[in-house]
Amino acid sequence: MSRTITLDAAAYKLLRSLKQPGDSFTRVIHRHVHKPLDTAGEIEDYLDSPHPPPKVDADILERVIKERGRRSGGRK
DSSP states (O other): OOOOOOHHHHHHHHHHHHHHTTOOOOOOOOHHHOOOSSHHHHHHHHHHOOOOOOOHHHHHHHHHHHHHHHOOOOOO
16 A cells, blocks of 8 residues: 655755665665664664675775774874
8 A cells, every 4th residue: 555745855965865776765765764762672682583684885994994993183
């Protein structure tokens, strides 16, 4: 069953930017919007359920690993 929702232009642009090839807006929402966990039981259920590995940008990960331990502010 589908529903109609109304978004302002900025929200639509953000949602559209999160789409990957073959994605529907429903998939994008399910991937990025999560209901806050209110009880310890909900947290336990969440941790016990399978989750796909997070999507990682390899270039950013490589940069983080390479720069790990460096001081900020340009000091050496």
